[in-house]
Amino acid sequence: MRHGFETLAIHAGQAPEARTGAVIPPIYQTSTYAQDAVGAPREGYEYSRSGNPTRDALQECLAALEGGQVGLAFASGLAAEDTLLRTVCKPGDHVVIPNDAYGGSYRLFAKVAERWGLAYTPAKVSDPDAVRAAIRPGATRIVWVETPTNPLLGIADIAALAAVAHDAGALLVVDNTFASPYLQQPIAFGADVVVHSTTKYVGGHSDVVGGALVTADRALGEELRYHQNAMGAINGPFDAWLTLRGIKTLGVRMDRHCDNAERIAAYLDGHAKVAQVIYPGLPSHPGHEVAAKQMRRFGGMISFRAAGGEEHAVEICNRARLFVLAESLGGVESLIEHPGRMTHASAAGSPLEVPGDLVRLSVGIETVDDLLADLEQALG
Numbered sequence: 001m002r003h004g005f006e007t008l009a010i011h012a013g014q015a016p017e018a019r020t021g022a023v024i025p026p027i028y029q030t031s032t033y034a035q036d037a038v039g040a041p042r043e044g045y046e047y048s049r050s051g052n053p054t055r056d057a058l059q060e061c062l063a064a065l066e067g068g069q070v071g072l073a074f075a076s077g078l079a080a081e082d083t084l085l086r087t088v089c090k091p092g093d094h095v096v097i098p099n100d101a102y103g104g105s106y107r108l109f110a111k112v113a114e115r116w117g118l119a120y121t122p123a124k125v126s127d128p129d130a131v132r133a134a135i136r137p138g139a140t141r142i143v144w145v146e147t148p149t150n151p152l153l154g155i156a157d158i159a160a161l162a163a164v165a166h167d168a169g170a171l172l173v174v175d176n177t178f179a180s181p182y183l184q185q186p187i188a189f190g191a192d193v194v195v196h197s198t199t200k201y202v203g204g205h206s207d208v209v210g211g212a213l214v215t216a217d218r219a220l221g222e223e224l225r226y227h228q229n230a231m232g233a234i235n236g237p238f239d240a241w242l243t244l245r246g247i248k249t250l251g252v253r254m255d256r257h258c259d260n261a262e263r264i265a266a267y268l269d270g271h272a273k274v275a276q277v278i279y280p281g282l283p284s285h286p287g288h289e290v291a292a293k294q295m296r297r298f299g300g301m302i303s304f305r306a307a308g309g310e311e312h313a314v315e316i317c318n319r320a321r322l323f324v325l326a327e328s329l330g331g332v333e334s335l336i337e338h339p340g341r342m343t344h345a346s347a348a349g350s351p352l353e354v355p356g357d358l359v360r361l362s363v364g365i366e367t368v369d370d371l372l373a374d375l376e377q378a379l380g
Contacts, residue, residue: 005065005182006251013060014244025057027241050229054237058244065181066194068214070221072228073240077177077197078104079233080211084193087227088171091117094139098125099352102150103344106352122351125149125156126287128164135168146175151303151339151360153278155287158294162190177201182254183296187216198243200330204253208242210235253332256365257300263368264361264375265302273379275357278303301329302361310356314338315380317359322366322374329362334371336361
């Protein structure tokens with residue numbers, strides 16, 4: 001029997017503990033395990049870098065939520081990305097990336113992986129033809145997609161890009177951080193690997209850093225599991241436990257994030273102090289129809305361009321009070337930031353540089369009228 005999302009979020013990988021009947025999976029805060037005999041670890045556990053029951057519970061739950069075969073948890077989203085790249089690629093290979101990718105991902109490609117010999121080409125992932133043109137036959141191993149993208153909220157047609165990638169013999173990797181598995185399940189549309197910063201909506205409470213990979217193919221998942229152990233960028237048991245706790249309320253939180261974001265996007269749209277609102281839920285968004293096809297709802301992230309230019313955008317961020325001026329996203333509290341000077345500063349001067357007048361909102365689950373009042377005063 002295939003259970004619904006909320007049931008999986010609460011129960012997948014989280015059966016009551018066998019010895020005591022504890023309903024919540026224990027935190028196995030241990031580095032090593034007693035073995036029954038030489039070469040006979042009990043239930044396969046020998047060292048917590050290689051395996052830990054709390055992390056295993058999280059990994060099983062993540063795979064279930066994304067409809068994948070293997071889930072793997074890491075110390076951060078970038079640790080997951082790095083492990084994936086060095087598992088799948090080798091020096092001399094090539095990757096297509098979004099032309100408005102998350103600044104940390106861009107830094108990984110441009111400042112770390114490129115020195116290792118991995119080439120990359122930015123492309124507009126909302127345009128399958130642009131992605132196809134960026135592919136280097138015989139060299140491209142991965143088409144890397146964010147949808148929605150960070151911070152310009154571009155929408156990629158996952159099914160169309162899966163066909164493009166697979167025609168070239170490449171894998172389609174989808175960073176699903178902005179949507180969460182509640183709103184979008186890329187594997188159902190043909191993606192090979194899903195990436196998450198579980199720090200964001202999956203954890204949901206701004207109290208734990210983590211990352212994840214979920215694969216459609218078990219063999220690839222096991223290869224990634226080998227590298228997870230060999231490279232060692234795993235999350236600790238308490239971090240895994242916190243992330244699991246957050247997952248239990250993912251569905252209800254995402255519904256409230258979406259409710260609030262829809263109200264705020266409508267308020268900002270047409271506001272005299274706002275030049276443009278970028279939100280996939282607005283019919284004016286160029287990716288609205290594609291997003292409606294592959295997403296349950298349109299998410300809690302909104303970007304907008306300040307009518308008064310970059311200094312006005314900075315002033316809005318500084319004047320906000322209920323919206324906390326901070327990096328990151330996806331927590332229950334609302335956040336505001338200036339991408340050009342904060343999360344995407346590493347892309348300055350590159351083809352991925354973001355507009356200086358851009359403001360990004362992570363809309364939380366507070367009373368929406370309070371959020372609207374704060375934006376009204378912040379806009380000036």
